[in-house]
Amino acid sequence: MKAVVVGGGLGGVTAAVALRHVGWEVEVLERAPEFGEVGAGVGVMPNAMRALAALGLADDVRRIGTPRVAGAIRDPRGRTLTRVDASRQDRVVAVHRADLHRVLRSALPPECLVTDAEVRSLDDLDADLVVAADGIRSRARQALFPTLPQSVYAGATAWRSVTTARFPLDLGLSQTLGPGTEFGVLPLGDGRVCWYAATVASAGGRSADEWGEVRRLVGDWHDPIPALLDATPPETVLRHDIHELAAPLPTYVRGRVALLGDAAHAMTPYLGQGACMAIEDAVVLAAACARAADVPTALAEYDRQRRPRTQRMAKASRVLGRVGHQLRNPVAVTMRDAAMRAVPASVGSARAAKFLAWTPPSLSPVG
Numbered sequence: 601m602k603a604v605v606v607g608g609g610l611g612g613v614t615a616a617v618a619l620r621h622v623g624w625e626v627e628v629l630e631r632a633p634e635f636g637e638v639g640a641g642v643g644v645m646p647n648a649m650r651a652l653a654a655l656g657l658a659d660d661v662r663r664i665g666t667p668r669v670a671g672a673i674r675d676p677r678g679r680t681l682t683r684v685d686a687s688r689q690d691r692v693v694a695v696h697r698a699d700l701h702r703v704l705r706s707a708l709p710p711e712c713l714v715t716d717a718e719v720r721s722l723d724d725l726d727a728d729l730v731v732a733a734d735g736i737r738s739r740a741r742q743a744l745f746p747t748l749p750q751s752v753y754a755g756a757t758a759w760r761s762v763t764t765a766r767f768p769l770d771l772g773l774s775q776t777l778g779p780g781t782e783f784g785v786l787p788l789g790d791g792r793v794c795w796y797a798a799t800v801a802s803a804g805g806r807s808a809d810e811w812g813e814v815r816r817l818v819g820d821w822h823d824p825i826p827a828l829l830d831a832t833p834p835e836t837v838l839r840h841d842i843h844e845l846a847a848p849l850p851t852y853v854r855g856r857v858a859l860l861g862d863a864a865h866a867m868t869p870y871l872g873q874g875a876c877m878a879i880e881d882a883v884v885l886a887a888a889c890a891r892a893a894d895v896p897t898a899l900a901e902y903d904r905q906r907r908p909r910t911q912r913m914a915k916a917s918r919v920l921g922r923v924g925h926q927l928r929n930p931v932a933v934t935m936r937d938a939a940m941r942a943v944p945a946s947v948g949s950a951r952a953a954k955f956l957a958w959t960p961p962s963l964s965p966v967g
């Protein structure tokens with residue numbers, strides 16, 4: 601059986617690894633001239649780590665990520681609003697996106713990765729299964745659901761980069777919430793630190809000095825935020841407006857096509873689960889293909905398992921943004937901060953645990 605994967609982002613490449621794992625022939629078609637990822641970090645959550653473990657890649661990912669970290673949410677003066685349960689947080693692995701992509705690619709024979717290969721029509725592809733992993737602006741989604749609304753601006757813009765200087769290895773994962781703005785820290789295992797800033801803004805804004813924009817927003821926040829910015833070459837700062845799917849899709853499959861990752865469920869990044877959901881999708885799709893009698897049955901099972909979970913995640917992420925950095929009214933911010941201090945950390949962790957508790961299905965064929 602042969603699958604063609606459209607799009608070689610984290611979702612598409614994981615799908616290729618997972619489908620090969622269950623014995624499929626796979627080809628990944630990527631429109632860019634090279635495979636790779638943007639220069640930013642991603643937190644691989646415990647749920648996605650379990651999916652990667654099912655593919656035999658968890659140890660490789662741990663090797664390129666943060667060894668052990670605890671986490672906290674703070675206000676701009678550095679006062680702790682809540683701590684994130686350390687034992688659970690230990691299992692979030694912060695990695696550079698390019699390193700994660702390289703680990704995934706290394707599990708594939710080079711000949712199945714094709715660059716400069718923009719797919720214009722799914723009909724022309726010679727495959728039993730087409731995995732449309734072509735991202736938030738998915739052409740495949742538009743072709744399959746031409747009357748549905750596609751992606752919309754989520755009201756915030758984000759900057760991301762990685763320091764060149766190395767910081768102490770005990771620096772924890774952290775998030776700092778200020779009025780209308782947040783700053784997040786993802787320390788890598790080698791001491792470099794990935795960071796992001798998000799702020800409420802109109803769509804399409806750009807500056808000749810994006811580093812200066814971040815400095816203006818958070819340059820007087822608590823340590824080590826100013827030092828992280830000082831250790832970041834200004835030209836490496838990336839800015840992306842945050843978009844999400846305008847409305848949940850009624851199905852992730854049509855005919856022999858499965859939508860996967862952002863193509864199926866583009867969500868805001870506030871739960872740090874967009875790429876993690878794509879990784880889960882990949883393993884569930886491969887498991888369904890391994891176990892079902894035919895492709896339509898496999899795709900029905902994939903849709904049944906993935907749509908409720910990913911659409912709940914997208915909704916929770918949107919809500920978190922509203923009560924997180926999108927709050928700007930000082931009274932509302934003070935009340936939110938007081939509530940976070942008052943609620944025991946274990947309550948927040950228990951809520952998050954519901955999402956993190958996912959385990960992957962077996963990749964073995966039945967019988």
Ligand SMILES: Cc1cc2nc3c(=O)[nH]c(=O)nc-3n(C[C@H](O)[C@H](O)[C@H](O)COP(=O)(O)OP(=O)(O)OC[C@H]3O[C@@H](n4cnc5c(N)ncnc54)[C@H](O)[C@@H]3O)c2cc1C
Nearest residue numbers: 607609610611631643719735861862869872873874875876
């Ligand atoms: C600021 C920010 C921070 C984030 N932080 C996190 C985080 O910490 N944790 C997390 O899990 N997620 C995070 N996310 C979300 C995560 O980045 C995405 O969910 C994830 O990258 C989606 O992967 P994908 O493979 O589905 O799509 P993409 O990464 O968009 O890949 C799609 C690929 O398809 C290719 N393509 C498109 N059209 C075609 C075509 N017609 N033919 C061939 N190729 C095509 C593109 O070139 C691209 O390589 C964040 C997102 C943002 C914006």
